[in-house]
Structures are given as C-alpha cells and as structure tokens.
Amino acid sequence: MAAATLDKAAKPNGAMPRESLVPRFHEPGHAGLDEDTTAWWALDVSDARSAIAAIARGAEPHTMAAELLAAVRIVDIDLNTVHLVGPYGGRRQMIGKSITAYWPAESWPAIAELIVSAVADFPPGAARTREITSIAFDDARLSISADKNRPDLVFISIGGTVTDDRSLWAVRASEERYQKLIRHLPIALLQVDAREIGATYEKLKREGVSELGPYMDAHPKLIDAANAGVVVTEANDHAARLFGVENPSDLIGPVSFVFAASPQSARRVMAARFEGRRSLAETMKLQTFDGRLLDVEISVTYPRPPERLDVTLISIEDITDRLRTEAQLRELQADYTRAARISMLGELATSIAHEVNQPLSAIVTNAETSLRWLSRPDPNFAKVGQLTSRIAGSARQASEIVQRIRGMAVQHAPERERLDLNKIVDEALLFVRHEIESRAIELSIRLGEALPDICGDRVQLQQVIVNLLLNAVQALGHSDAARGTIDLHTAKDTEGMVTFAIHDGGPGISGNDLDHIFDSFFTTKDDGMGIGLAICQSIITAHGGAIAADNHPEGGALFRFSLPAASVD
Structure with a gap:
C-alpha cells in the first residue's frame, strides 16, 4: 500500500520526493496515537549491500546488524514514526540519517534479518513479518516489503496496540530517571x-x-x-x-x-x-x-x-543499630521504673513496718504464751499445739509480706500473663492499707463483676495502682478542706476495655498542671521526684492502654486508665 504512493521520479541520489512518500494516515495536526497504530518507514539499502551479502553468505546477523543498519538511510517516514521516535527537529531532521540513530538497539538484529530476507531472499522463503519486544507497542509486529521497481528501497512497518502515548525518547528518559532515582x-x-x-x-x-x-x-x-x-x-x-x-x-x-x-x-x-x-x-x-x-x-x-x-x-x-538502641532504652526504662518503685516503697516505709510488725507481734505473743503453758507442772500440750499453729501462720503471713515488698523492689524482666485486675487491686491495697486506716480515710471500693482478664506484668500494674492510691492519700493530707474519702472502681467500658478509676476528695489538679501531670520530673510536691505518674503512663502505654487525669465535677482529682482485654490465645 505504501509503495503505491511513491512518486516514480526519484532524485539522483536515490532519495524519493519526501512529500509524495508520506502516507496520509494522519493530518499535520496529529498530536497522539490511536490505540491500534502502525508506524511506517521507507529505507534506502543501497549502501548496505555488502553487509547484506555477507549475511547471505553465512555471517551471523547479530554480529553484522550494527554494520548493516548503519548503512541503511531513512528515505521517508510517517507522522506516527515521528511521534514515536522522532527528535525535536521532527521529520525533516530524520530524512537521510542512518536508521540506527532512531531505531531501538534491542531490535537491530530483528530488523537486519528482515532486510536480508526482503533484499536477498535469505534464507529462502523466510517470513517477512515477526513479533518483537517494543516499548511503544504491546504485541508488536514488524513487517517488511520491497519495491520491485526500485530494488534499493524497502518499506518497514511496526504495529500493535499502543499502551503508552509518549514517544520512545520520553519513555526512555522516564526510565532513566527511574533508574537514577532507584540507584541513589x-x-x-x-x-x-x-x-x-x-x-x-x-x-x-x-x-x-x-x-x-x-x-x-x-x-x-x-x-x-x-x-x-x-x-x-x-x-x-x-x-x-x-x-x-x-x-x-x-x-x-x-x-x-x-x-x-x-x-x-x-x-x-x-x-x-x-x-x-x-x-x-x-x-x-x-x-x-x-x-x-x-x-x-x-x-x-x-x-x-x-x-x-x-x-x-x-x-x-x-535496623540493627535501632534495635540495639531500643534495647538499651528498655534497660534504662526498667532501671527508671525500679527506681520509682523503690522511691515509692520509701514513702510507704511506715506502712510496710506496720504490716510486718503485725505478724511478728503475733509470733512473739503466741511464743511467750506457749512457754508459759509448757512451764506449768502439768503442761497443756493441746494448747501449745494450737499456739504453735498460730505461730506458723503468722510466720507465713510475714513471709508473704516480705515477698510482696521484695517483688516490688527487685529488678526483673517484664512478664506477660493473664491477670484479673480486681485481684491486682486487692494486692495493691495491702501496701497502703495502714496509710488509709491511720489517717481515718473512708475508702469506697466497687469492683466490677465478671471482668475479662487482661494481659500484663503483675508487679508493674501493682506499681501503677499503688502509686495512684498513694497520690490520693497524699492529696487528702495536703488539703484542710478535703473530704477524707477515696473512691475506686473497676469496670468494662462500651469498647470492651477493662478500666480502673480512682477519685479522691482532695483539692484537685490546677488547670495549669493538667497538661503536664504525666511529664517526667514534673511535681507539685516539695519533696517529690516527679517520676511516679510518668512511670505509670509508660507502663500503661506499654500494655496497650491509656491513662488520663482530670478534675472530678464534685471536686478532687480523677485518674482513670484502661487496658485491652486479653485475647482468646
């Protein structure tokens, strides 16, 4: 079809009049490609005859392709070709140039073999159409035909489905930018x-x-x-x-x-x-x-x-260094948490001494009574046995108190296990029971029923609750107008979280302090270190929960934390 449009009057140098060669597939205003498109070339192979002959005699097309195509000159092209591979100078700049200046190098062997088949019929009967890989086309097909009246003129068309309307050079430039970006x-x-x-x-x-x-x-x-x-x-x-x-x-x-x-x-x-x-x-x-x-x-x-x-x-x-740093940070945080527990135990020294003295006093009393029963002329061994059992029970009670204190003070790696929040509250109350009783504070406890278990570290959660209880006790001691009451309760909220709340009848929290109450080293106490609430927040956060502080509508401070329920696993 393309050959039929050629003007029969060739120029002396073999090039055809360019205007007559352009197929009328598109008008000059063409700005893009249709989905199914063919790009068309007219090529002069007169200077490539020696390379074509060498391949026909048995030379490898892949090794001869560059030499052959360097001698093939562009006679004419259609506007689709200009759009796909043309330079900024357009069609006029391409005429007379070697095809290697514009044809993608990866397809050189394929086009060289087709030129040999069309010009020299080698190998005999070789196909004049073949599939190639192309940036511009999907299912690209490359076809060649020769002009019987002009043996040095061949026509090549490449067609397929256009999936990218950019030119070859735009695509190549885009890929180069992509490769440069990836590389750096x-x-x-x-x-x-x-x-x-x-x-x-x-x-x-x-x-x-x-x-x-x-x-x-x-x-x-x-x-x-x-x-x-x-x-x-x-x-x-x-x-x-x-x-x-x-x-x-x-x-x-x-x-x-x-x-x-x-x-x-x-x-x-x-x-x-x-x-x-x-x-x-x-x-x-x-x-x-x-x-x-x-x-x-x-x-x-x-x-x-x-x-x-x-x-x-x-x-x-x-992330090797990051994980190492995070491990070091966890170690520092563990030391920080332990320091806060020891500081808290120091504040509870009077309560701890009272707790330990109770079973020790009972042991002394029962031991002295046993000795008196044994010193009688007729010892009452049954009574002595009863007193001895009381001594053993008091000793176990003292041991449990010491173990609780030791568990709170020693360094240990956090252990995650299924826990009942209500039991943790009961255990925490043992640490501050004397503080509450000695100050005649009214304690109201409402523990939710059938709460789901939580997953966490027992000692750390005890530390949070003891710290909040101790803060409430101290808040009552610093206010003359304070109601001597502490209300605490546990529950399950509408989102399935297990919650703990404590409300004291103290003076509440200053508006300026509310935003900083959980900051490290922030304290409103003259002798405070400012680490207790910061530690509470870090522990609750590490357990996947949240903690907040506010002033209660009825007066006093309200602290509340929530923890996710343990999964079935």
Missing part, C-alpha cells in the same frame, strides 16, 4: 523477576490448592524452586553496601541469598504473593556476603495487572 535511594532496593514462580502459583490454583503453607510443608522443594527461579534483575548502590559487595551487579542472580538466614521469612513472602496481597513487611535476620548478621526490616511490593508482572520490589532497611 538511601535504602537498599532490589528489583526481582518472579514470573516463573508466579506461573507455578497459577498452576497450583487451577489444581485446587487454596493455601500455600500446608502445600509447602508437603512439598518443601517448592521453596528451593522459588529461591532458584526468582531472580534479582536490578540492585542499587545502597543494596551493594548493605550486602558488602563492590558493585550492584554482584547481586544479580537467584534471590536465595536474601533469605539465607531467615528461611521462614521466605515462606511468608511466598505465601503473601500466592494470596494476592499487595505488599508484605516484616523484621528478619540477614546474612551479608562479608559475614555480618544484621537485623533488617524487609518490605516486598508485588505487581498487579496491568503493571509489569516481572517487577517485584524488595526494599531492605538495616
């Missing part, structure tokens, strides 16, 4: 081709496999196949530094090295792809090529149609 990102990034394992997944789904985990348990070789078949195709400079290699190209190959130290992570990455998830993130161990073992956070982003299905992105962030 301050995080390790790997680009992975997982199409092979993706095809395996589709096959398994067709065979009725719905969960990959059990299937991998029964077929462990699938993991080996994935490690070998999933390939790293690109890596950036940061990835090279992270893995301890000189060049990013050293990481190109099977992805197995990423999960060598964390095979279970590889299973989860595979399962997430099988389930059709968009992404997966987790913390794992990573073994580098220079022998380091790192803690890293890995994020995998999976492709979805119509995105390129050969591009899975893996980003890796070294």
